[in-house]
Amino acid sequence: MTDYPFPPALRLLRWAIHGTFAILLVIAVAGVARQGQILPTLGGTLLGALYAAGILIEGRLPHFGGQTHLRLGRLWLVVITLGWAALAVASPQFVWLAFPLFFAYLHLLPLSVALPGVAVLTVAAILAAAWHEGRLTAAQIIGPTIGAAVATLMAMVYKALYAESEERRLLIDDLVRTRGKLVTAEGDAARLAERERLAREIHDTLAQGMSSIILLLRAARRDLADDPGEAERRIIEAEDAAKENLEEARNFVRALAPPALQHSSLVAALRRISDSAVAGTSITVRFEVSGTPVPLPVDYDATLLRVAQGALGNVSRHSGAEHAGVTLTYLDDMVMLDVFDDGRGFDLGSPAGEAAGTGYGLRVMRERVSTLGGTLTVESSPGEGTAVVATLPLPRGEAA
Incomplete structure (x- = not known):
């Protein structure tokens, strides 16, 4: 039926x-x-x-x-x-x-x-x-006439109710179709967001680690003839970086925290990143902590660590700097990470920065920081170096 x-x-x-x-x-x-x-x-x-x-x-x-x-x-x-x-x-x-x-x-x-x-x-x-x-007789006329009038009136009401019912049915069908489209759009948005997340993770972990390994191996090849001991030390550093990168890949698959944070604090992890990110280059990095460190949520630690990795990766590959600094500052209601260098810098209003390789990395950093309600500020000009400042509001418990 x-x-x-x-x-x-x-x-x-x-x-x-x-x-x-x-x-x-x-x-x-x-x-x-x-x-x-x-x-x-x-x-x-x-x-x-x-x-x-x-x-x-x-x-x-x-x-x-x-x-x-x-x-x-x-x-x-x-x-x-x-x-x-x-x-x-x-x-x-x-x-x-x-x-x-x-x-x-x-x-x-x-x-x-x-x-x-x-x-x-x-x-x-x-x-x-x-x-x-x-x-x-009059009864023979009145009876069928009244019946016809009543039937006509009831039929008019019936048609009006039917039209209203049909309009409601069409509206429900339209709502069902719209809901189906929304479900599809939400699925597409979720897939796009997951794709963006994967791109960020790969850029900030595997790509950065590979860059460090390449720099270390190049330095080892350069020192192989004149200073075999230094070349061997570079190779050992490259091997350690490869091991850490492999661990990053495994944790990336398991969606765990960065290995640099699994057995140490954020401060210790940032100190190691500051040394390893520019390994194989002549850049000197100074790491400092200002204020009293407080425990932060895991996603805060991971975001600040990824921002430092991305910013130092740009320093080692594109800046041509001699000196760089990483400062982690704890304030009453926020935590700040400042990565700066004295390199060649770039024009913020020009696409040349993106051509140099800083475009996607900075966008990824901004997305990571904004997810936690923070801001990322970039200051740079040609010949004046670059400063990247990430500011995250402290969660209510930590701020208190």
């Missing part, structure tokens, strides 16, 4: 109309049967079977309310009307079946056709009653 697109009240009204037709038909058939009228009795039974068949077929149509349903319904209405007309002529018991037929006309036909049809049906009912009585 197809679920009708009507609310329960409208479905109840439909079945009330069908029930009215069935009751009136049963009364009429019982009346002519008691009078021994065989043909009207058989005709009434056949009319009831056709009416019931139409209802059953309607309920099994695959597209309720479609053109096929409408054409079949109108054909059914013609057959029922002809059957009623024949029975109304045969016996006055069937005249009052016109009342539920009014609803069928107003439901299946457009108003421009239904209203004249109801009028013709009303006149036919009046004439049939008058023909059986042998005279025309």
Whole structure:
């Protein structure tokens, strides 16, 4: 059975109309049967079977309310009307079946056709009653006329309720489609965010580690002939960096904290990063802590460590500096990380900085810091070096 697109009240009204037709038909058939009228009795039974068949077929149509349903319904209405007309002529018991037929006309036909049809049906009912009585009375006119008027009014209400129900159904369908689109969009956004997260992690961990290893190996090759001992020390540092990078990759897969923070504090991890990030270069890095260190959440430690790695990676690869500094400052309500160098710097308003390799790294740092409600400030100009300052508001407990 197809679920009708009507609310329960409208479905109840439909079945009330069908029930009215069935009751009136049963009364009429019982009346002519008691009078021994065989043909009207058989005709009434056949009319009831056709009416019931139409209802059953309607309920099994695959597209309720479609053109096929409408054409079949109108054909059914013609057959029922002809059957009623024949029975109304045969016996006055069937005249009052016109009342539920009014609803069928107003439901299946457009108003421009239904209203004249109801009028013709009303006149036919009046004439049939008058023909059986042998005279025309006021009651014969008033009864079918009032029935037609009531049926027309109820049909108008029915159509209004149906239109409202259909509008609500379309709105619900639109909401369901919109919700599906939102779910798809949220899925796409989640995948994009995950892709961005992976890009940040790879840039700040594996890529930085590989850069350090390359710098160390280049320095070892340069010192191999003149200072084998120094070259061997560089190779050992490169091996340690490779081990740490491998551990980063494993933790990256397991989504654990950076290995530099697993067995030490943020201060110790930053001190090691300050030394290893510029290994193999002539840059001297000074690390300082200002204020009283306080324990920070893991995501704060990881963000500050990644910012330091990214900024020092830019220093070692692009700055051409001789000196650099890393300062971790604890204030009453915030923690600041300052990474600066005396290198060549760059013009903040020019795309040359991005061409030099600082564009994506700075964007990643900003995204990491902004996720925790902080800010990242970059100060630089050609020939004046570069300063990267990350500021994070302390969580309420740590700030207190």
